[in-house]
Amino acid sequence: MKKMNRRTKVLIFTIIMALIIIAAYIAGALIPDSAVEADFTCIKQPPSLKHPFGTDALGRDLFLRTLKGISVSMTIGIVASLISAVVAVLIGVAAATGSKKVDAVINWIIDLVMGVPHTVLVILISFAFGRGLKGLLIGVAATHWCSLARLIRSEVMQLRSQQYIAVSRRLGKSSGWILTHHLLPHLVPQFFVGLVLMFPHAILHEASISFLGYGLPPEQPAIGIILSESMKYISSGMWWTAVFPGIVLVLIVLLIDRLGDNLRMIIDPYSAQE
């Protein structure tokens, strides 16, 4: 085999990472509720071959529960970051193409969202929606769009000042035509990279907020809830309830984060090159 070039290497790594993430997600989603039901015959068991992550105080297998939990957290993460990324594009484009006033108002809104600690803001939003899944989704989505919106705004500003767009305008093309033919093709890669980079943050936020007791009901094994439950038991020495689910969460977040970075490198090698 010939020496691989860097792009191929990055590409292969990226695909492997994506496959691991997807495999974990599907595995978690396929686990039936019955597999993680309480089983009082084997409560508080440390890790063993039968229960690689041990069992919790209700005798539930922590390995399966963690997989299921990570899959729930990933679903929430991807939906929240998808909403957030769409909002970011809309707001970013609006700020760049709208009047000065629109831009100022949007800037001010961004200042506002950045002005309240996100954990506090998500608590407020979650409270407003009655502490359910909906509140959690909206809360996480509402706090993640700012930096991508700023990026999109400056990207569009830069594109707008370019020659070929001015030429299109001279030729009498409408704003909508220019938007779909010139701007969007440039924004699509930005959107995807922004989305993937937002994803790990959204998962972390979701886990944190669930941990605090907002968001999903305790029966739903979101990863934050598993860890929140573990807190009650670690003083009695059930270390495995906190350690393994956390490691899985960190690994998944790290994988997605690196994946996003690699994607950026593939799409825009100049900005990623140091």
Place this chain on the structure above:
Amino acid sequence: MESKYDSLLEIHDLSVSFKMYDKALEQTDLQVISDLHLTVRPGEIVAVAGSSGSGKSLLASAILGILPGNATVGGHLHYKGLELTPERQINLRGTEIALIPQSVAYLDPLMKVGKQADGHKKPYPTEKRRGLFKRFGLPEKTENLYPFQLSGGMARRVLVSTALITDAELIIADEPTPGMSLDQALEALKMFRELANEGKAIILITHDIDLAFEFADRVAVFYAGTTVEVADTEDFRRGPEYLRHPYSKALWNALPQNGFKPIDGFQPYAGNLPTGCLFNPRCPYATVECRMKTPPVTRIRGGEVRCFHAT
């Protein structure tokens, strides 16, 4: 003044290339300087002329050993008869070899210029520097200004001072005069001449060819990263028929006072260099030989030239 060495600095077959990543993250080598030669003797001012992109400024970095990490240097550099190794470069720069950089961007934006001109070596030569500033007509308060507060001309004079404050035997001045008034430029060049008379050598990198003619002893013409001709300044003053390389002649003809006649085409970009003589695509005399082989350095009428057809 007599010197122990025939030449202070000798450069043969210098090449510089950069490792770059292209869009496919594929590594490529970008050749920016090739087969470059130059000799500088004590007591002379050698002007290096050429348009931007001809490798003038990189030459300065190569001599000082401050090229970026992805650069590969080939060929031979000799200083005072000994090979100029990286270790020697580290010892010599700032002491025996000094650089006058081209713009205010080479000054730390957050450091007052007086402190900056003094340099890092203790004891700080503050008195000497004040004298230099005075000679250049810089007001006394200049030393307490930050670089962004300087006018273009003031910045140049500060930059020139940074070199003159050292006891360097070789000064490489990279475009030292633009932005200075004529008087200031003349003052700076007069000081270069004084230094040369003391036995020091100055490499004057410039695209202001008039200035080079006025003050240099010899002129080296660069094109696309190589030396095409080195001639006495006298030859340039006398006219194109005294020059040897077609590019030097074209350069002469393109001067405003000589009719402003430009030649067709563009200097090739690094990474896109022609084979053979680098000038052949634009040369009216180019033959098959010129397209196949790189012409060697030949001595003709006391000058050096890289051209098969030079007479």
Place this chain on the structure above:
Amino acid sequence: MTGTAARLAKIFLRYGFKIITLLLAVSIVSFVLVSASPVDPVQQYILSLGTTVSDEQRAEIEEYWGVNEAPVERYFNWLSSLLKGDFGTSLLYRRPVIDIIGERFVNSLALMLCAWVFSGIIGFALGCVMGMYKDRLADSIIKKICYVLSSIPTFWLGLLFLLVFAVILGWFPIGFSTPIGVQESDVSIWQRLHHLVLPALTLSLMSFANIALHTRQKLIDVLSSEYVLFARARGESKWEIFKRHGFRNILLPAITLQFASFAELFGGSVLAENVFSYPGLGSAVSAAGLNSDLPLLLGVTLFSALFVCVGNMIANLLYGLIDPQIKEAQE
């Protein structure tokens, strides 16, 4: 110097105005959010009393909460009491919100300040090391640590510390800011510090990756600048370059970033305080949300916004005070 004073006063005024408008907006947004909640504050209040109430009492409470008023009117009533310094009474703690905030802010401040200083110094130092040894072993190891740390949720790191240092090793207490069963006035400074170590360590480790990576990039930018190239040409060694140019040019951006990161700091402290049952603002706000303690929730939200704004203002003031380029532009 009067020039400097006048200039700072101008920035101060501009920021003061900005902070006031921003806080007003935060008060409106949070009031709207809280009003939109399906949670009934009257019902919550009655529940929290723990006794049954008569219809008359209920009407009285409704009157107090202004349930029958229009939301706009209710907002202005709330705002005017705020302006008088009346933040209401916490349902959860049965005390004026302002007192709770004041008391708990001291605890939170101790925690955040430790983490802030510690993460700032460590992060800056590691960023310098990475920048100076770019692409070498030290750089790639520290960089990987930073990536991993930024993928770790604060609360989980806290759990791990709790597990290792408090449960297994028993070096530190499991929670709270003071030993249980000891009078507040009898608690020594050492006992307080002892309780502070783990939460502060958790919070610092969560924050230093950001500043380290930022400093690394800044230093790399500085080292590849033309003025550093010239410094090398003048014979300055790597260390001299760092001392003379690197440090000077990266310190201010790092300090500014650190001041601008008050929002993340506060957010992190909410999680750290919850893990360690540390009685600060962070544990108060999550408890307020969970127990529908509206006055406390709104009060802490406003206070946290003020805290973030002050951080941003200091960041901007610092730039105006220290950076000669901006200083000149403003004069």
